Amino acid sequence: MSLGSGTTRPALEDPEIYLLARDLELVGRGLADALVHGRHRGLLRGHGVEFHSHRSYEPGDDLRRLNWQLYARQRKLFTKESRRELQRPVHLLLDVTGSMAVAHGGWSKYAYAARVAAGLAQLACRQGDNPGLYLLGNGIESALPPRSGSMHLQAVWAELAASSPGTGADLPGAFVTARDLLKRRGFVIVISDFLDKEDLLLNEMAVMRQQGHEVLALQVLDPMEVSMPKTGDFDFIDPESGESVRVSAENHWRQYEANAAAWRGKLANRCAAQGIIWSSTTTAEPLLEMMAAWLETR
Structure with missing residues (x-):
């Protein structure tokens, strides 16, 4: 396991281990082992x-x-x-646009999302399915089509560890390209902050659902994108355009939080109407508990 220098190795029961560990193989195996025990067994089953x-x-x-x-x-x-059905594809679609680099909560949205993907890839293999990974930014940045075997799983983990959010942002176009690549019916798991052109993204997920895929969507947000401090002045910066605006928290925090809650609720309702399994979380939430609760909604 690779941790920061001088860091004491925590117990695997410690929920922080899944974020502290930089070794995504350790993270993936640890999360999958925890999820397949007891009431979390068979979380990706049912469709096939x-x-x-x-x-x-x-x-x-x-x-x-x-x-x-x-x-x-x-x-x-x-x-x-x-x-x-044996060896169903589990297509992991991960947002790597610039907004996923935001890290006010201590962990970037990408770091959190990559660990979710690492655990899901291992979980898929444990259940006899084939994970595939598609990194979506300015088009498809990287694609590892679904395959079986430990070498492929290692490649998925390595790609997640080596990648980082970029500056490009054409998620809708990347979704269209990815949709055309997902030939065989299976699971499509989308992990994104859904901050850019979310209506177009939801439309593309609805098309995937109509094509016979079981679609799950996980929104990963920074805590500051859900709530804000009650005092002080803050610069809000669009991570993809660089534009900024300064606001006073005292005058805006109530409306900010109300708008954020309404926006998340709208996304949840639209997904429910299309039969898409939706969940929204922040990087402050314990990883294992969040994943178990999300997958159990199936």
Whole structure:
């Protein structure tokens, strides 16, 4: 594990370990191990279950799996057996535009999002699925199509560790390109702050949903993008355009927080209407608890 010099190695139970650790392999394995235990088991399952065959009913079988239509014809009870589609793609779409570099909360939005992606990639592999990674900025900055195997997983972690937010910002265009690359139905997991052209992004996610993908969206924000101090003057800077404006907190904090809450609520409602699993968090939230709560909403 790689930590800052002089840093004491914390226990794996410490929620801060997932942000303190710079080794994304450690982070990915640790998060996945925690998520697959107990009530967090099978968090990415459900979408890929298909009918396989029938067998005669046995006492103790789940009555919900009885084929009543077959019973009506043959007057015999049969239980439906299913099997999970093997090696479904889990497409991880990660925002690497300039706004993801914001780090007022101690951790940049990209650092937080990259750790989420590292854990999801490992979780997908643990469940027999194939993770793929697409870094979206000024178009597709990097693409690792879904594959199986430990070498591919290592490549995903390495790409996440080596990448950082850039200056380009054409997320809608990147989404269109990515959508055309996602040929096989599976999971599409979008991790972004959704600060730029969010209406276009939601439209693209809705199209992916219509194409048969199960779409999950995680909004990662800096704490200052949700609330602000009650006193003092602050310069608000657009990280992608560089434009700034100074405001007085005393005169604006209530409206600022109300606007932020309304905006997040609008995004959540639009996603719900399209069948997209949505969650919004900040970099101040413990990583493991946030991921478990988000994925369990499925």
